[in-house]
Amino acid sequence: MEVMDKLAILADAAKYDAACTSSGVVRGARPGTIGTATNSGCCHTFSADGRCVSLLKVLYTNHCCYDCAYCVNRRSNDVPRTAFTPRELAELTIQFYRRNYIEGLFLSSAVLKSPDFTTERMIETLRLLRGEYRFNGYIHAKAIPGADPGLTYELGLLADRLSVNIELPSESSLRLLAPDKSRSAIFRPMAQIRDGAAQSTAELKLYRHAPRFAPAGQSTQMIVGATPESDRHILTLTEGLYRKYRLKRVFFSAYMPVSDHKGLPTPAGFKPPLLREHRLYQADWLLRFYGFTAEEILDESRPNFDAALDPKSDWALRHPEFFPVEVNRADYEAILRVPGIGIRGAKKIVAARRYGPLSFEGLKRLGVVMKRAQYFVTCSGRMLPGLRCGPDSVYRRLTGLEQAALGAGESWEQLSLFGGEGGTA
Amino acid sequence: MTAYRYDGTFAGFLTCVWDALERQTEPVEFLLTGGGASLWEERELAADEGRARRLYAALAKRVSPAFQALIARGFLTCLPQKELDLLALIRRGLREGDRVRLDLSDPVMARVNLALTKMWTEWDHLKGFVRFSELDGVLAGEIEPKNRVLPLLAPHFAARYSGERLALYDRTHHEIFLSDRGRWRLLPAEDFRMAPAGGRERAFRAMWRRYYQAIAIEGRLNPKCQSTHLPKRYRHVMTEFITDGEAERGLPPGQGSRPAER
Numbered sequence: 001m002e003v004m005d006k007l008a009i010l011a012d013a014a015k016y017d018a019a020c021t022s023s024g025v026v027r028g029a030r031p032g033t034i035g036t037a038t039n040s041g042c043c044h045t046f047s048a049d050g051r052c053v054s055l056l057k058v059l060y061t062n063h064c065c066y067d068c069a070y071c072v073n074r075r076s077n078d079v080p081r082t083a084f085t086p087r088e089l090a091e092l093t094i095q096f097y098r099r100n101y102i103e104g105l106f107l108s109s110a111v112l113k114s115p116d117f118t119t120e121r122m123i124e125t126l127r128l129l130r131g132e133y134r135f136n137g138y139i140h141a142k143a144i145p146g147a148d149p150g151l152t153y154e155l156g157l158l159a160d161r162l163s164v165n166i167e168l169p170s171e172s173s174l175r176l177l178a179p180d181k182s183r184s185a186i187f188r189p190m191a192q193i194r195d196g197a198a199q200s201t202a203e204l205k206l207y208r209h210a211p212r213f214a215p216a217g218q219s220t221q222m223i224v225g226a227t228p229e230s231d232r233h234i235l236t237l238t239e240g241l242y243r244k245y246r247l248k249r250v251f252f253s254a255y256m257p258v259s260d261h262k263g264l265p266t267p268a269g270f271k272p273p274l275l276r277e278h279r280l281y282q283a284d285w286l287l288r289f290y291g292f293t294a295e296e297i298l299d300e301s302r303p304n305f306d307a308a309l310d311p312k313s314d315w316a317l318r319h320p321e322f323f324p325v326e327v328n329r330a331d332y333e334a335i336l337r338v339p340g341i342g343i344r345g346a347k348k349i350v351a352a353r354r355y356g357p358l359s360f361e362g363l364k365r366l367g368v369v370m371k372r373a374q375y376f377v378t379c380s381g382r383m384l385p386g387l388r389c390g391p392d393s394v395y396r397r398l399t400g401l402e403q404a405a406l407g408a409g410e411s412w413e414q415l416s417l418f419g420g421e422g423g424t425a
Numbered sequence: 426m427t428a429y430r431y432d433g434t435f436a437g438f439l440t441c442v443w444d445a446l447e448r449q450t451e452p453v454e455f456l457l458t459g460g461g462a463s464l465w466e467e468r469e470l471a472a473d474e475g476r477a478r479r480l481y482a483a484l485a486k487r488v489s490p491a492f493q494a495l496i497a498r499g500f501l502t503c504l505p506q507k508e509l510d511l512l513a514l515i516r517r518g519l520r521e522g523d524r525v526r527l528d529l530s531d532p533v534m535a536r537v538n539l540a541l542t543k544m545w546t547e548w549d550h551l552k553g554f555v556r557f558s559e560l561d562g563v564l565a566g567e568i569e570p571k572n573r574v575l576p577l578l579a580p581h582f583a584a585r586y587s588g589e590r591l592a593l594y595d596r597t598h599h600e601i602f603l604s605d606r607g608r609w610r611l612l613p614a615e616d617f618r619m620a621p622a623g624g625r626e627r628a629f630r631a632m633w634r635r636y637y638q639a640i641a642i643e644g645r646l647n648p649k650c651q652s653t654h655l656p657k658r659y660r661h662v663m664t665e666f667i668t669d670g671e672a673e674r675g676l677p678p679g680q681g682s683r684p685a686e687r
Contacts, residue, residue, distance in 0.1 A: 004632055011639040029584040029607070036585045043654070044553040045665060048641035050650025054553075057640065092632070098564060098589065099557045100582075101633050101664070256644050272644055352529035362530030367539065407649065 003092065006082045013062040013073050014108055016258075017165075017221065018251040022054040022103040022138040024216030025160045035097060035104070035137030037160065042103050055106035055140060056096055060084055060122055064110035068167070068178040069261035070226050073110045077259070083112065086125040094133050104138030104160075105129065115146035119155060126158035138216075143193065145185040152189050153213070156196055161216040161248070164189050166241075169234050173227035176263045190245050193218045197246075217248035224280060225273035226255035226264055231305050232298040235283055239294040242287065252280045275406075279305040286311060289343055290336050308399040313339040316376055317395055324378045328357050339398070340372030360384050371401055429508070430456045430469040435500050437472035439480045442512055444470060446519075455508035484515070489523040495537070501573040504540035511537070544572040552581055554655070555593065556664045558630075558672075560620045565592040567619065567662055573598050576611060583609040592617075621673055630664050630672075637665040 023041030043052040059073070061083030067075045084092075093105045107125065112118045122141060129135045141159035143152050156162050164186055168174045171183045196213045203210035220241060224234065238250045254277040257267035283305070286292040290312070297311050298304070306314050316323065316339050325334050327349055335346040345368045352358060352366055360379050364370060374384045375394045389397070429445070429452050431437035438455075445452055453465055484493040499511050510533050517525045528534050547570055555578070557564035564586065568575070575595045579602045582591055587607040594601045594617040601614040622630070660666040 004635060007632055008635050008639050011636050015640045015642055029587040032588070034586065034588055036581075042549075042553045045637065045663065046651045046655040047637065048648065048651060049645040050647040050654065051641075052654065053637070053640065056636070095629050096633060098559070098586065099629065099633070099664070100553075100555050100566070103553075254645075256642060274645065348529055351527055355524060355527040355529070358530060365530045365532065365535040367535070367542075 001082055003084075003088050006084055006088070007058070007092065009080055009082050010058045010060075010062060010084065013079075013110070014057045014059045014106075016072065016253060016256065017057060017106070017108060017142075018051075018253045019140070019163060019219050019221060019249065020052055020054045020057055020106060021161075021219070021249065022140075024248055025138070027136060030136050033134040033136035034094070035135055037104070037136075037138045041138075044100070044102055054103045055138065056093055056102045056104070057106040057108070058084070058089070060089070060107060060109035060118070060125065061112045062110045063112045065113060066111050066178070066180040068181065069259050069264055070167070070177055070223055070255065072258045074259070083121075084125075086121065086128050089125050090129040090133050090135075093129060094135060097135070097137055104135075104140070106140040107159075108142035109144065111144060115144040116148050116151060119144050119147040119151040123151065123154050123158065126155070130158055140216075143189045145181060145189060147189070149189075149192055152192060153196060156193060156214040157211050159214060161218060162193050162214045163219045163221070164193070165221045166190075167222060168227055169222050169224075169229040169237055170227065173229070177226070177261065187245075190218065190220070190247075194245050217246070219247055219249040219251065221251040221253055223255050224252045224277055230303040231276070231280065231283075232294070232300075232303040234280060235287075235294045235298055238280075238284060239287055250284060252277050252284075275307060276305070278406075279307075279311060283311045291333055309395075309402055310339070312337075313372060313398045313402070317391070317398070320391070323376045324383065325376060326378050326381065327363065328353050328380055338373050338376045340369055340376075345369075372398060426465045427452045428454045428456055428463040428465040428467050430458060430460075430463075430467050432472055433457045434472055435497065436474055436477035437470070438500060438508055438511075439477035440470050440473045441508070442515055443473070443476045443480050444468070445512060446516070452509070452512070454506060484518065487522075488518040489526075492518050492523055492526060495526065495541075498541055498544070499537050501576065502537075502540040502544045503571045503573075504536065507537070507540065540572075544574065547572050548574045548577050550656075550659065551578060554659045554663060555582070556662060557591070557593075558619065558622055559626050560622065563590045563592055565594075565619050567594045567596055567617065569596045569658075569662065571597070573600075575600050575602050578602070579604075579609055579611060583607055619672075622669065627669055630669065634665050 021041050022037065023039060025037050026039045027037040029036055041054060043054050045053045047053055062073045062079070063081045063083060064073045064075055072079065096102045097104070107122055109118050109122060112121065126139060126141065139159045140161045140163065141155050143155060143162045143164045145164060166186050167178060167181065174181060174183055193214055197217060200210065200213035204212065222234070241247050241250055254272040254274050255265070256272050257265065257270040260267055283297050286297060287294065297315060305311060316337070322337065325338050327335065332346055332350050335341060335349055336343070348366045349358065349368065352362070357380055360370070363379065374387060375389060427450050429441040431441050441455070454463065456463055456467070481493065484496055496511055496515060499507060504510065513533050514525065514537065525534070529538065551568055551570060551574060555566050555568060557566045575593065575598065578593070582593065582602070583604045586604070590606070591604040592601060594614065599613060599615055601612050601617060603610055603612065
């Protein structure tokens with residue numbers, strides 16, 4: 001089979017992996033090598049579904065000995081199968097990289113023969129790329145659950161980031177849909193990667209040339225909407241993953257109907273829950289950058305997101321006692337809680353008010369968008385002049401803004417703005 | 426009422442600033458050598474390297490290095506009449522000191538900052554969206570940016586491909602970046618044409634296009650989201666959006682990537 005055909009098959013088979021980030025590690029030019037890496041990563045193009053394409057994302061092979069119901073590459077699915085050779089893949093990566101098509105390689109794989117055998121083939125490819133081809137750019141590799149820890153360690157020495165997909169948000173769903181994978185087999189490599197990275201950081205403080213293990217950390221992904229877990233369950237799990245396993249990112253992937261397994265939603269007429277995925281990413285941002293906890297965003301009395309409102313506005317409306325926030329005096333953390341004000345806006349406000357007090361006019365010139373924020377802030381003790389509103393009308397106006405922003409028109413199912421998750425941030 | 430006429434270089438601009446500070450004049454516009462006539466009394470100055478260097482050093486010493494960088498980067502933006510805004514900032518900086526940089530709600534400062542944000546966005550986009558073709562052992566490409574980002578892209582590509590020979594042409598500002606195994610320079614260039622691609626180059630382009638098509642998920646097609654992240658004005662030089670025939674005929678003109686009107 002031609003490399004072109006292999007590429008088409010193995011890229012198609014890898015496309016359901018949401019992560020395509022190249023962030024988290026800085027590496028300048030090294031003599032005799034090709035490539036660099038930057039902390040914020042870099043998007044090289046955006047696919048027709050609006051997702052960032054940063055890395056050459058392919059499977060080593062789509063021959064699989066597992067039969068996970070939600071996966072296109074499951075053993076029982078009738079699709080063309082193939083595998084790269086390590087040299088074909090290394091050559092392709094370098095040639096794409098030289099033309100600035102990509103930031104590096106994202107190497108995943110179906111399980112060929114056994115987890116160990118698969119990991120060995122992946123190591124062989126990365127060794128060729130790092131060694132003979134002197135590649136100094138970004139590599140993201142998938143750790144295969146069930147592989148020997150020694151092999152996973154070797155993989156982590158060659159890659160910048162490792163990831164293990166937890167696939168489904170609960171053990172019962174996993175047992176039902178992925179009979180060959182167990183929850184412990186997934187969490188074991190995750191813990192190993194965490195500990196390996198911590199040990200490597202400690203050693204680097206002692207010896208400058210200590211081997212670097214997965215310097216850009218690890219990420220994971222789970223499928224949303226294939227199984228019955230609540231948003232709160234997923235968000236709490238996410239928070240736990242950040243805390244316990246020190247993950248850099250958790251990705252969510254709206255289930256695409258790829259199978260008619262009886263434990264899964266029927267493919268006919270099924271719409272992937274894109275809005276739900278979007279809300280989860282918004283909440284994920286609140287966890288990572290805005291100082292929110294999962295419990296604040298969703299609790300027992302409210303286990304699922306309001307489809308009509310973003311989680312930050314939703315929190316603000318449920319906590320009238322917190323507002324209004326005085327922009328000239330409040331802490332950075334309090335300003336961050338205002339709907340419509342993001343990290344950049346909050347930083348600008350804190351910098352600009354050192355020069356002199358800010359007015360609503362001044363806020364606008366700073367580039368702070370007031371559409372949402374106006375209901376929640378005061379400037380020198382005053383609300384925006386002429387603003388009249390009660391709690392109900394604010395809810396109506398915020399949901400109106402949200403609907404317009406999503407381009408949802410009449411129906412919440414027709415969405416146009418998102419799908420851009422998995423970017424470089 | 427004076428209008429300054431200068432050669433468009435940073436040194437030329439700083440020479441005009443020196444003159445305006447010395448004569449305490451408030452110019453109404455800046456014009457380029459060879460450009461159209463002005464309604465106002467014109468004052469044409471040749472770039473004075475010595476004065477420019479002294480003034481440039483004074484910006485760092487008397488205000489701050491960050492302020493100096495703000496002026497130098499601001500000069501690369503496509504903000505119309507950026508010279509007037511930068512002159513106003515220099516006046517304030519020399520008078521009030523580095524505090525000026527905090528006055529983000531000042532109209533001039535806000536305008537310059539917005540232009541800078543847009544320029545850095547374009548720079549960030551182009552780090553990813555530039556496409557090279559291997560032609561006779563040289564990796565060559567073209568861009569058509571609104572802002573003059575080539576000087577900012579140069580160190581990035583020189584470091585990334587430190588073992589390669591590179592040529593990247595800016596069609597808007599008629600400037601070319603050349604790098605030979607990590608050593609690079611920028612040169613003015615009126616015209617630049619890429620040679621036709623050979624078979625091997627075409628094969629890699631075809632594979633990239635095939636890959637690009639394969640990774641989109643049909644159930645999530647979203648052209649609006651795609652355009653938000655990858656504006657259409659970049660696409661006429663990107664391999665995955667053009668055919669080899671289009672690349673061969675020379676690149677079609679872009680949409681709206683002309684230099685700022687003066």
